[in-house]
Amino acid sequence: MGASGVAVVIEDDDDIREVVHAVLEASGLEVYAAGNGVDGVDAVRRHNPDVITLDLGLPDIDGIEVTRRVREFSDAYIIMLTARAREVDTLQGLAVGADDFVTKPFRPRELLARVETLLRRPRGSKLLSGSGGGTTAELPPALALNAPTAPTPVQPAAEPSGLEHNGLFLDVATRTTRVGTEEVQLTRTEFDLLQALMEAGRVVRSTTGLARWLHAKEYETGGYVSESEERAIQVHIANLRRKLGDSAQSPRWVETVRGVGYRLAAKTSEN
Numbered sequence: 001m002g003a004s005g006v007a008v009v010i011e012d013d014d015d016i017r018e019v020v021h022a023v024l025e026a027s028g029l030e031v032y033a034a035g036n037g038v039d040g041v042d043a044v045r046r047h048n049p050d051v052i053t054l055d056l057g058l059p060d061i062d063g064i065e066v067t068r069r070v071r072e073f074s075d076a077y078i079i080m081l082t083a084r085a086r087e088v089d090t091l092q093g094l095a096v097g098a099d100d101f102v103t104k105p106f107r108p109r110e111l112l113a114r115v116e117t118l119l120r121r122p123r124g125s126k127l128l129s130g131s132g133g134g135t136t137a138e139l140p141p142a143l144a145l146n147a148p149t150a151p152t153p154v155q156p157a158a159e160p161s162g163l164e165h166n167g168l169f170l171d172v173a174t175r176t177t178r179v180g181t182e183e184v185q186l187t188r189t190e191f192d193l194l195q196a197l198m199e200a201g202r203v204v205r206s207t208t209g210l211a212r213w214l215h216a217k218e219y220e221t222g223g224y225v226s227e228s229e230e231r232a233i234q235v236h237i238a239n240l241r242r243k244l245g246d247s248a249q250s251p252r253w254v255e256t257v258r259g260v261g262y263r264l265a266a267k268t269s270e271n
Contacts, residue, residue, distance in 0.1 A: 010052065041066055045074075
């Protein structure tokens with residue numbers, strides 16, 4: 001499967017940078033490369049990529065700081081490339097806004113598969129009613145042009161399309177999120193996880209299932225999920241809660257089902 005779009009490769013190792021550049025370019029992406037963090041941030045700003053591959057161990061500013069700076073102006077998918085054995089480095093990268101990680105040494109096909117998976121994530125093709133959490137509704141069909149004598153019904157004021165739960169509104173069409181009237185800035189992965197949970201409602205989505213879903217694997221079966229991948233989901237959920245102002249102890253939106261995964265919290269009486 002070929003990819004399309006723009007990629008920025010931020011990598012100080014010449015050999016690895018050339019390999020990643022060649023692999024992504026051969027897949028159909030327009031690729032730009034940088035050999036350090038400062039130049040990498042500048043390349044992202046200039047080229048507005050869809051996806052970024054980012055080495056954590058850069059010579060000037062490390063990948064964690066690059067991610068922080070990029071997230072100030074870009075929602076591009078960020079895949080960290082790391083040779084570090086300590087899981088804490090990967091988790092720290094996810095905590096500041098990265099979407100996925102690949103450990104060095106990696107197979108080019110594995111990296112390409114991760115990139116293509118991110119770029120084809122489902123965005124949701126249906127417009128959803130702004131009333132009950134996790135429920136959908138069809139928009140009313142247009143009046144038939146060949147029936148001019150039919151009375152024109154009075155239409156109520158248009159409501160924003162999306163999912164709503166306890167005052168949290170997610171618009172699938174525009175990929176925006178609001179708490180009340182205040183917009184919340186989420187990374188693409190955080191948005192996708194929130195959409196998955198809101199569409200499921202009170203049905204529990206397992207941590208391993210969410211990891212498989214992010215990697216476009218079968219939801220409940222097939223595909224090994226490592227402890228690091230499960231921890232990555234936990235970090236993304238923690239970031240999501242922090243941005244929403246939610247509490248793991250008294251959740252308004254995202255409830256932990258201990259030992260299993262996550263689901264929407266119960267509807268409050270005021271909704």
